[in-house]
Amino acid sequence: MPDIEELLKAMHDEVVSFNEEGVREATAAFNAAEYDPLRGILDGLAAGMNTVGRLFKDQEYFVPEVLLCAEAMNAGVELLKPRMRGAEVKSEGTVVLGTVQGDVHDIGKNLVKMMLEVGGFTVHDLGANVPHERFVEEVLRTDADLVGISAMMTTTMMGMKTVIPMIKAGKPGVGVLVGGAPVTHQIAAMFKADGYTQSAADIVAEAKRVMAATRRAAPACCCQR
C-alpha cells in the first residue's frame, strides 16, 4: 500500500502544478488505500491550494494559474466527497460574500471565496453588483458569522460605508471584512470594518482573527448566537 504521506504530497503537488488529471490519479490512489478523506482534503488538496496562495502573493503565480489550481483541487474534492458522508466536518464559520452594489469586478472576490473554503469556512456567495439589502437579508437567513465585501472602484467603495452600518444593525455581532484594490487599512478603519487584507492569501488568518475578536466583543445573548 502506498504511504499516506507520499500520496498527500502527490495531491498537494498536482494541485500546485494545476494538473487536473494528476490530481484525479493521486486522489484515486488515496481512495483505493481507504485513507481518511478529510485528511486528503486538508493535508493534500487544500494544503496545495495554500501553497498556491503563497505563490500568488509572491507573484510567482497569477490569476490564470490560481483559477486552474482551484479547478484541479475541486476535481480531487469531488472524488473524496462520496467517502465523507457521515464524517463530521466542522465549519470554521459562515461567511456571506459579495461585490458591492454597482461594481461588476468579481475575480478578486472569487479568489477570496476559494481561499475561505480551503480554510474550512462555509461561504454564501452573492456574486457581484449586490444590492445593499441583499447582504443584510443573507446574513439573517444564514446566521452568518462574517460578511466579506469586495469593491474595486473608488465610487463603489463608498457603498461599503453605507452597507456596513446596515449589516451591523441587522445582526450586531457579525464581523465585517472588506477588501479590493482601492481599499486600504485606513479606509477599512474609517468605514468601521472589523477586518481587511490586501491579498486573498491572508484572508483565512484575518477571518479567524475577526471571528475571535467579535465573539469576545458581542453581547452574550442567546437570541444573537
Add this chain to the structure above:
Amino acid sequence: MRPKERFLRRLSGQDVDMTPVGCTTAYGAVALMRACGCERPLADTDPAAMAGLALAGHTVAGFEWVKAMGWDITAVSQALGCELGAPQIDLQYFIAGHPFEQRSIDELDCPDDLLSRGRFPAYREQFRILKEKVGDELAIFGMSEGPFTCAANLMGTSNMMRATLKDPKTVEKALEVTTAALARVIDFAFDCGADYYCMADPSSGSDLLSPRSWQKFVFPAMKRLAEAAKGPLVLHICGNTDKIIPMMCDAGVAGISIEEKADLKTAIEVAHAKGVRVFGNVSAASTLFMGTPQECRAEATAALAAGVDFLAPGCGLAPNSPLPNILELRKARDAYFKAQ
C-alpha cells in the same frame, strides 16, 4: 510655447520649455460635468456634450490636451457585441454581458460596419467639433480599450484567464479579431484628426496576467498595432507594471502611461533608453479622489522631480474626485517650473 506644440515636441522627444500637464485616460469627473453643464448620460452619447466635457478639461481643470471618444473603455467591445450596463452621473458605461462566454470564439468576427456601430458616429462628430474649436491650440487624443481587455470582455475575464494556459489557440483567435478591430478604430481616430491614440489594456496587467503571458499574447498584438498606426500610440496599463514596462516600451509605442503602483523612476530610465515617453502618475484612486489638495500637490511635484514627461493622473479620474484636488495638477506644474 503653445500647448499643442509643447505636447507634440515632448512626445517626439524634442526640447520643451516645461512639462505638459493633462490626462491621458478618462477625465469624466462629476465636478467637471457640473462646471460645464455637460453631464452624463449626454456626455457619453451626444457629440456636443461630449465635446463640452472634453473642453472643460482644458478650461476648468487646466489640462493642456483634450480627449475625444467618451469617458469609458467599452466602445470597441460594445461594437463587437458586448452588452453595456446603464451609466449614472458618477458611473461609467460598463460591460454587462460577455457574448462569447458560452459561444465559440470561431463565431466572432470584425464586422464591416464596425465604425457605424455604437458610439463611433458620435465620436466622429465630437472629433469634428473639437478640431474646429481647439485643433490649432491643443493636441486631441482618441482612446479605447486595448485588444486583450476587449477580448476578455467578449469571452469573460475569468474564461480568458484560464484559456491563456489551457487553450491558447482560443486566446489567439480572439486577439486576432480584436486586434483587427482596434487597427480600424485607431485608423478612424487618426482620420478624424487625432494627434495620438491611447489604448488602455487593464486586463492584461500584472495583477491578473503573468509577464510571460503578456509577452506571448499581448506583445505581438501591440506591436502589430503600433506598426500599422498612422500616428503615435500611448499604452496605458494600471496596477504594478514594473515587470512588463520594458516590453510595453519595445512594442513600438511613443509613450506609456503608468500608475503610482509602478516605480516611476525606473520606468523613466527604461523608457527613455528606448526612446519612449512616460505619462503619470498621481494616484487617481487614493490621492486625487480622497487626499487633500496638499497631498495632490506633493505627489504631482514628486512626479515632476522624478522626470515624468507628461504630468497626469496615474489612471482615469474617479468620477467623484473633488475639483480642488484636480486643479492641483496644473498648479503643481506651474509652481514647479516657476521655481526653476
